[in-house]
Amino acid sequence: MALPSAVSNTGGSDMHRRKPGLLAWLILLPLVAWLLLFVVAPTVMLIVVSFAERDALGRIVYEFNLQNYARAFDWVWLKVMLLSIWYALLTTILCMALGYPVAYFIGRAPERWRTTLLLLVMVPFWTSFLIRTYAWITILSKDGLLNALLVGSGILTEPLALLYTPFAIVLGLVYNFLPFMILPIYTSVEKLDNALIEAAYDLGAGPVRAFSQVIIPLTRPGIAAGAMLVFIPSIAMFAITTLMGGGSNPTIGEVIFKQFTSGRNQPFGAALGTLLLVIFLLALWLTNRQREERN
Amino acid sequence: MKTKTTKTILSAAAAAALAFTATAQAAEKLNIYCWSEYIPQDVIDDFAKETGIKVSVENYASNEEMLAKLGAGGGSFDIIQPSEYVVEALVKEKLLRPLDKKAIPNLKNIGPKFLNMPFDPGNKYSVPFMAGTVGIVVNTELVKEDIKSFSDVFKPANKGKIVVLDDAREIVSWALLSKGIPVNDVSDKNLEKAKGVLSDWIPLIKVYDSDSPKTALLNGDVAIGVVWCGEGAILLNENKKFRWVIPAEGTHLFIDSLAIPKTAKNFANAEKFMNYILQPEVSKKISEAFPYLNPNKEAVKLLTEEQRNNPASFPSKKDLGKMETFKDIGERGSVIEEIVTSLKVE
Amino acid sequence: MVFAFLYLPIALLVVFSFNSSKLNIRWEGFSTKWYEALLTNKVLITAFENSLLVALFTTLLSTLLGTIGAWMLHRYRFPYQRALALLIFIPMVMPEVLMGVSLLVLFVQFLNLPLGFTTLVISHTTFCFPFVLVGVQARLQGLDPFLEEAAMDLGATPLKAFWKVILPYLMPAIVSGALMSFTLSLDEYIVSVFTTGAQSQTLPLKVYGMAKVGLNPQLNALSAIFIAATVVVAIISHTLARRKTP
Numbered sequence: 109m110a111l112p113s114a115v116s117n118t119g120g121s122d123m124h125r126r127k128p129g130l131l132a133w134l135i136l137l138p139l140v141a142w143l144l145l146f147v148v149a150p151t152v153m154l155i156v157v158s159f160a161e162r163d164a165l166g167r168i169v170y171e172f173n174l175q176n177y178a179r180a181f182d183w184v185w186l187k188v189m190l191l192s193i194w195y196a197l198l199t200t201i202l203c204m205a206l207g208y209p210v211a212y213f214i215g216r217a218p219e220r221w222r223t224t225l226l227l228l229v230m231v232p233f234w235t236s237f238l239i240r241t242y243a244w245i246t247i248l249s250k251d252g253l254l255n256a257l258l259v260g261s262g263i264l265t266e267p268l269a270l271l272y273t274p275f276a277i278v279l280g281l282v283y284n285f286l287p288f289m290i291l292p293i294y295t296s297v298e299k300l301d302n303a304l305i306e307a308a309y310d311l312g313a314g315p316v317r318a319f320s321q322v323i324i325p326l327t328r329p330g331i332a333a334g335a336m337l338v339f340i341p342s343i344a345m346f347a348i349t350t351l352m353g354g355g356s357n358p359t360i361g362e363v364i365f366k367q368f369t370s371g372r373n374q375p376f377g378a379a380l381g382t383l384l385l386v387i388f389l390l391a392l393w394l395t396n397r398q399r400e401e402r403n
Numbered sequence: 404m405k406t407k408t409t410k411t412i413l414s415a416a417a418a419a420a421l422a423f424t425a426t427a428q429a430a431e432k433l434n435i436y437c438w439s440e441y442i443p444q445d446v447i448d449d450f451a452k453e454t455g456i457k458v459s460v461e462n463y464a465s466n467e468e469m470l471a472k473l474g475a476g477g478g479s480f481d482i483i484q485p486s487e488y489v490v491e492a493l494v495k496e497k498l499l500r501p502l503d504k505k506a507i508p509n510l511k512n513i514g515p516k517f518l519n520m521p522f523d524p525g526n527k528y529s530v531p532f533m534a535g536t537v538g539i540v541v542n543t544e545l546v547k548e549d550i551k552s553f554s555d556v557f558k559p560a561n562k563g564k565i566v567v568l569d570d571a572r573e574i575v576s577w578a579l580l581s582k583g584i585p586v587n588d589v590s591d592k593n594l595e596k597a598k599g600v601l602s603d604w605i606p607l608i609k610v611y612d613s614d615s616p617k618t619a620l621l622n623g624d625v626a627i628g629v630v631w632c633g634e635g636a637i638l639l640n641e642n643k644k645f646r647w648v649i650p651a652e653g654t655h656l657f658i659d660s661l662a663i664p665k666t667a668k669n670f671a672n673a674e675k676f677m678n679y680i681l682q683p684e685v686s687k688k689i690s691e692a693f694p695y696l697n698p699n700k701e702a703v704k705l706l707t708e709e710q711r712n713n714p715a716s717f718p719s720k721k722d723l724g725k726m727e728t729f730k731d732i733g734e735r736g737s738v739i740e741e742i743v744t745s746l747k748v749e
Numbered sequence: 750m751v752f753a754f755l756y757l758p759i760a761l762l763v764v765f766s767f768n769s770s771k772l773n774i775r776w777e778g779f780s781t782k783w784y785e786a787l788l789t790n791k792v793l794i795t796a797f798e799n800s801l802l803v804a805l806f807t808t809l810l811s812t813l814l815g816t817i818g819a820w821m822l823h824r825y826r827f828p829y830q831r832a833l834a835l836l837i838f839i840p841m842v843m844p845e846v847l848m849g850v851s852l853l854v855l856f857v858q859f860l861n862l863p864l865g866f867t868t869l870v871i872s873h874t875t876f877c878f879p880f881v882l883v884g885v886q887a888r889l890q891g892l893d894p895f896l897e898e899a900a901m902d903l904g905a906t907p908l909k910a911f912w913k914v915i916l917p918y919l920m921p922a923i924v925s926g927a928l929m930s931f932t933l934s935l936d937e938y939i940v941s942v943f944t945t946g947a948q949s950q951t952l953p954l955k956v957y958g959m960a961k962v963g964l965n966p967q968l969n970a971l972s973a974i975f976i977a978a979t980v981v982v983a984i985i986s987h988t989l990a991r992r993k994t995p
Contacts, residue, residue, distance in 0.1 A: 127825070136817075136821045136827065138817070142878075147836055147837075147840055147875060148836065149855055150848065151839055154843075157851075164492065164495070165733070166474060167474045184741070184744060188748055206751055207751075210752075220987065224983050226925065228980075229752075229755065230928045232756055232759045233932045234931075234935055234975060234976065235759065235972035236952060236956045236968060236972065237938075238953075238959075239762055239968055245622070246761060247761065249622035249623065250622060250623040271622075272619070272624060286755070291884065291925035291926075292887050292925065296887060326891075330887050333887035336883055337880055337883060340841045341841055344843070344845070347938075354609055354610035355612065355747075356611065358744055364844045364846060368467075368847070369468060370570065370740060371736045372736050377847065381843065385839065389839075393835065434947055439956075439957060440959050459948065460792075461954075463942065464942075471943070475853045475858070476858060
């Protein structure tokens with residue numbers, strides 16, 4: 109996993125950081141207020157609910173115990189969580205491999221082209237997610253376009269089962285998250301100093317070495333940010349995985365959603381959600397500490 | 404002062420007008436909270452035009468979304484569209500407003516089979532909107548065996564060829580039925596039995612889809628489906644190779660209803676809307692858009708013979724006798740979800 | 750190649766918008782009837798307008814919050830800064846249904862806000878602004894700290910230095926963040942279900958559940974028009990910009 113930039117930008121520039129004055133506090137205030145009101149407050153509510161009970165209609169009854177957590181620490185849910193993380197990881201790696209060249213190309217394009225190209229990356233996603241996914245279903249299904257093409261051209265004799273497989277799940281995730289990898293990498297590539305790359309060449313580095321030893325390290329913040337923006341949201345994503353994967357491999361987002369809705373068990377769903385949050389924030393905090401120790 | 408007088412005069416006039424005819428005032432409103440794509444837009448538009456009531460519509464995609472929002476006190480709705488077991492739960496929790504039957508004379512158009520059901524005796528709180536069943540669709544080009552029951556569907560030979568509803572309660576109910584247990588008898592002992600059956604069944608299933616199981620069937624990715632009858636009716640109309648089967652073990656009969664939440668402000672308008680929708684001509688329009696089992700016997704008479712003969716929309720009397728409605732099982736839903744999830748990940 | 754991958758489903762969608770069959774599965778003949786039907790479909794068009802409006806306001810707010818937040822966290826050292834930075838990730842990890850329901854309870858029971866446009870924009874901004882913030886922070890890493898100082902040495906106030914030096918430097922990240930927010934907001938379903946009212950029904954709310962009767966091909970038509978319009982606008986502004994900078 110790439111390192112989260114938001115918690116780790118405490119590098120060498122530390123000495124230039126200032127103690128905030130009153131004005132700085134005032135400017136930061138909206139952000140802090142927003143976080144407290146719309147992030148911290150709901151999270152606290154979630155945690156409170158995760159210790160509560162519920163009535164037959166699914167309404168919350170405020171009697172507290174650890175029952176939900178006793179139930180949540182079960183191999184079933186852990187397995188679901190691991191599977192979700194695995195898909196998210198695959199998605200992140202594939203998005204990186206596919207997205208980096210595109211981002212590099214856009215970042216190195218003539219300046220007046222850049223915004224237009226960025227827009228072109230984003231526009232396909234201004235359609236409804238369901239329409240896009242059903243389009244993919246039409247492409248991948250047994251009687252679908254891809255199979256028709258493969259069988260028709262004689263490459264295959266039998267249509268392949270592409271849809272409703274883990275392949276389809278990852279394809280769906282990669283497709284929908286690719287822009288969130290391309291955009292942050294682009295912003296890092298865009299500021300690359302041409303002189304540095306040329307210097308590498310002048311010092312006798314081949315294109316491969318120039319790329320791996322100069323360009324990649326310089327664009328690392330963008331790669332890290334892209335990895336965050338793809339990896340984190342794709343853990344809890346489930347609409348794509350259900351539609352394209354056929355639903356036989358439930359993901360954590362789906363399980364929580366179902367406990368919340370048809371299970372009518374908000375407290376239990378909340379407990380699973382809290383667990384996910386805790387695992388995640390812990391991992392983030394640990395990576396961050398490790399990195400600081402190294403510095 | 405002046406506006407107050409005008410208001411008084413106006414409302415007096417309005418009251419007088421109301422006494423003679425059912426013409427509505429300009430400021431009348433109705434907030435509908437319903438399934439998306441279940442009440443055709445032109446039905447709503449016609450109602451608004453005819454009565455002058457300003458209608459706004461909010462949609463949900465599952466009973467539980469609606470319950471969650473209602474439970475948290477969100478929104479002010481005048482009419483909701485719950486399924487039978489949700490009506491039961493809402494009545495139990497005293498969250499519905501009793502209907503004024505005098506305002507809904509068209510209730511007489513509903514067939515006796517769908518009135519006075521166990522979830523709402525005497526229809527004190529709800530009016531049936533559409534009904535339907537769960538059944539089996541078979542692609543006869545790909546499956547040669549004669550499939551008659553759930554046990555015929557879930558055979559090792561059909562592994563990887565099956566699509567089912569993505570609904571844990573439904574799936575468990577089929578397993579219960581195959582053991583001869585009534586669908587609402589979800590004691591721990593019975594669930595344990597169902598789990599035994601499902602541990603053989605679940606590995607055979609390729610796709611879970613509640614929204615559009617017809618897609619996988621039409622695309623040839625699967626050959627057998629256990630789906631809502633509305634899906635079945637569309638498939639039967641699309642291609643003759645599909646056959647509709649009511650499982651020999653029996654199946655679930657669902658009744659989606661209209662009801663008024665206790666907090667509704669414009670309840671009189673909600674009753675007007677119910678009465679409007681129960682007119683045979685209006686109900687026929689809904690049936691044409693959504694080929695479910697229409698409980699409105701007068702509307703069914705207006706349908707074409709072909710529509711009435713679609714076995715997925717209108718099951719035989721004998722089959723109807725085998726069907727059960729779901730009762731509210733409250734907190735058991737969570738356990739049922741867990742059973743199905745655990746079998747899926749095994 | 751990657752652009753082909755991105756546009757493959759979109760091409761299919763455009764083709765199907767001219768299909769005469771209602772089910773999006775087989776080609777059955779050319780027709781423009783869905784476009785005609787779309788023009789008179791008030792519900793769909795209103796929902797689409799609502800979606801655009803919500804997405805625009807969300808983008809504006811999240812870009813502001815995200816950019817200013819990233820800069821302040823970079824520039825100054827606040828107490829509890831690390832905790833603050835962790836909090837920003839919560840909206841990204843939290844499953845949508847949990848976020849939707851807790852925000853609903855917050856709005857209705859604690860803040861007494863009527864559900865509608867405002868609550869919708871607030872909840873969308875909450876999960877969109879971290880995307881901007883993370884992107885801008887990535888760009889800030891490796892920013893030459895002397896850049897700002899040099900500007901101030903030349904007599905610029907901190908505000909002016911931010912405006913004239915830092916902001917232009919951050920622009921690519923800000924544009925990216927804005928694009929991401931807009932996209933996320935436009936397509937959000939679950940959070941919207943719980944946090945909106947009847948007056949602000951967005952397009953995804955109308956689209957979900959449609960699959961039951963077959964996705965309405967008018968949606969294909971709507972998407973096709975929207976994409977075409979965006980591309981045309983992009984090309985026009987592109988050529989205009991080119992004329993200005995010969």
